[in-house]
Amino acid sequence: xxxxxxxxxxxxxxxxxxxxxxxxxxxxxxxxxxxxxxxxxxxxxxxxxxxxxxxxxxxxxxxxxxxxxxxxxxxxxxxxxxxxxxxxxxxxxxxxxxxxxxxxxxxxxxxxxxxxxxxxxxxxxxxxxxxxxxxxxxxxxxxxxxxxxxxxxxxxxxxxxxxxxxxxxxxxxxxxxxxxxxxxxxxxxxxxxxxxxxxxxxxxxxxxxxxxxxxxxxxxxxxxxxxxxxxxxxxxxxxxxxxxxxxxx
Amino acid sequence: xxxxxxxxxxxxxxxxxxxxxxxxxxxxxxxxxxxxxxxxxxxxxxxxxxxxxxxxxxxxxxxxxxxxxxxxxxxxxxxxxxxxxxxxxxxxxxxxxxxxxxxxxxxxxxxxxxxxxxxxxxxxxxxxxxxxxxxxxxxxxxxxxxxxxxxxxxxxxxxxxxxxxxxxxxxxxxxxxxxxxxxxxxxxxxxxxxxxxxxxxxxxxxxxxxxxxxxxxxxxxxxxxxxxxxxxxxxxxxxxxxxxxxxxxxxxxxxxxxxxxx
Numbered sequence: 001x002x003x004x005x006x007x008x009x010x011x012x013x014x015x016x017x018x019x020x021x022x023x024x025x026x027x028x029x030x031x032x033x034x035x036x037x038x039x040x041x042x043x044x045x046x047x048x049x050x051x052x053x054x055x056x057x058x059x060x061x062x063x064x065x066x067x068x069x070x071x072x073x074x075x076x077x078x079x080x081x082x083x084x085x086x087x088x089x090x091x092x093x094x095x096x097x098x099x100x101x102x103x104x105x106x107x108x109x110x111x112x113x114x115x116x117x118x119x120x121x122x123x124x125x126x127x128x129x130x131x132x133x134x135x136x137x138x139x140x141x142x143x144x145x146x147x148x149x150x151x152x153x154x155x156x157x158x159x160x161x162x163x164x165x166x167x168x169x170x171x172x173x174x175x176x177x178x179x180x181x182x183x184x185x186x187x188x189x190x191x192x193x194x195x196x197x198x199x200x201x202x203x204x205x206x207x208x209x210x211x212x213x214x215x216x217x218x219x220x221x222x223x224x225x226x227x228x229x230x231x232x233x234x235x236x237x238x239x240x241x242x243x244x245x246x247x248x249x
Numbered sequence: 250x251x252x253x254x255x256x257x258x259x260x261x262x263x264x265x266x267x268x269x270x271x272x273x274x275x276x277x278x279x280x281x282x283x284x285x286x287x288x289x290x291x292x293x294x295x296x297x298x299x300x301x302x303x304x305x306x307x308x309x310x311x312x313x314x315x316x317x318x319x320x321x322x323x324x325x326x327x328x329x330x331x332x333x334x335x336x337x338x339x340x341x342x343x344x345x346x347x348x349x350x351x352x353x354x355x356x357x358x359x360x361x362x363x364x365x366x367x368x369x370x371x372x373x374x375x376x377x378x379x380x381x382x383x384x385x386x387x388x389x390x391x392x393x394x395x396x397x398x399x400x401x402x403x404x405x406x407x408x409x410x411x412x413x414x415x416x417x418x419x420x421x422x423x424x425x426x427x428x429x430x431x432x433x434x435x436x437x438x439x440x441x442x443x444x445x446x447x448x449x450x451x452x453x454x455x456x457x458x459x460x461x462x463x464x465x466x467x468x469x470x471x472x473x474x475x476x477x478x479x480x481x482x483x484x485x486x487x488x489x490x491x492x493x494x495x496x497x498x499x500x501x502x503x504x505x506x507x508x509x510x511x
Contacts, residue, residue: 056414057413058410081418084414087418089411089414091407091410093407095405095407095408095411096411097426099433099506108415109415109416109417112417113415113418113421140263141507143506143507152491154411156413157415158414161416199473248471
């Protein structure tokens with residue numbers, strides 16, 4: 001991790017975002033430290049995915065400033081290339097490339113962006129595919145895999161770029177219940193390896209067990225920012241109690 | 250499926266089968282072009298004695314189709330990208346091109362390129378074959394543009410987001426992600442356009458290109474036997490389009506990794 005100790009790896013300053021008349025994020029300011037797992041919770045429409053997607057510029061912001069590992073997040077092509085090479089992302093809908101095999105999905109970006117040879121990229125890809133437990137599926141196409149397997153490939157694909165931070169945008173929300181665990185297990189293993197992770201999820205068990213910090217968004221503002229034991233413990237806020245009540249039951 | 254080269258040797262993969270069909274149909278096209286005169290020469294007059302003439306005409310028809318077809322796919326990709334461009338001038342140019350070409354008859358376009366263009370721009374004085382190729386290429390290009398545009402628009406947004414999130418440049422996003430998926434979707438309408446092109450190439454007849462229809466008509470004018478001659482002409486067209494669609498079916502199969510095509 002290149003961010004010096006004590007200095008925030010990602011900083012978000014007074015960020016605002018509108019979708020038409022809808023004010024999605026209101027003056028959001030926070031920082032994320034290297035090596036930590038932050039779980040972002042909130043009701044649908046609270047702006048949690050939007051916040052995540054701003055960090056690698058899949059979403060623009062109207063005002064404010066975001067800096068990731070010293071790279072200011074703007075539309076400048078050079079900066080953006082550097083930024084995206086450092087920030088890995090996993091989507092709710094997997095978004096694997098359907099015309100490529102598992103191996104090709106994982107090996108493509110290292111070859112095209114990092115300039116690795118075909119062999120080197122394939123070798124690195126194979127190691128990651130083994131790490132997510134899909135060695136025997138490396139030459140299949142995505143449509144031949146289950147949802148959980150596809151999401152594990154998507155994680156391997158993001159890791160192949162050797163990112164410094166991984167963004168997870170509801171990674172288990174599109175999965176059948178019996179497949180959620182295999183994806184969470186891979187994420188736990190990743191968290192254990194010291195990866196900086198920002199996770200938007202509704203998996204409270206994961207948040208409690210793996211999260212170092214819970215960020216709760218409500219109507220575009222950060223309504224709570226606490227360690228999990230405090231957040232899930234005696235919760236003072238009425239709003240959060242009712243949210244947790246709905247989620248947990 | 251008539252003319253399918255099945256049954257396949259056991260254990261051949263979808264890719265091997267489609268490759269084999271592509272090679273076989275390419276060879277079949279070459280054989281048709283080279284050897285067409287032989288079976289035709291067995292036929293009675295007025296076909297047998299004009300066999301070589303028919304074969305020559307068929308060759309010119311295929312040449313027109315291949316040259317205009319390949320150029321037309323390139324033009325189609327460019328026009329489709331133009332129409333989807335973020336830059337308004339590019340959208341206008343592409344839109345105007347498609348509007349004019351689709352809104353005017355191909356015959357007028359062929360005549361325009363051969364007769365009118367050299368008057369307007371003397372440097373563009375071209376022979377009859379070249380003029381026909383240019384007119385046909387621009388014509389099919391406009392139709393291809395709409396087919397390819399539809400394909401490009403059908404690629405899910407999540408694919409582009411995944412590519413961007415991985416840091417792929419716009420160029421690699423296009424050639425590795427967008428285009429292969431769009432091309433697969435565009436393929437059936439593109440094939441439609443190319444088959445139509447093979448038949449529309451007969452309009453080159455109007456500026457004196459000696460292609461298949463022209464050959465048939467000339468022999469008919471000399472012998473006054475329309476039935477056997479036009480029947481032969483039509484049969485040769487049918488043969489050519491059949492071989493061509495075998496090839497394009499194989500291409501489609503190659504892209505069909507999910508095995509949706511039975």
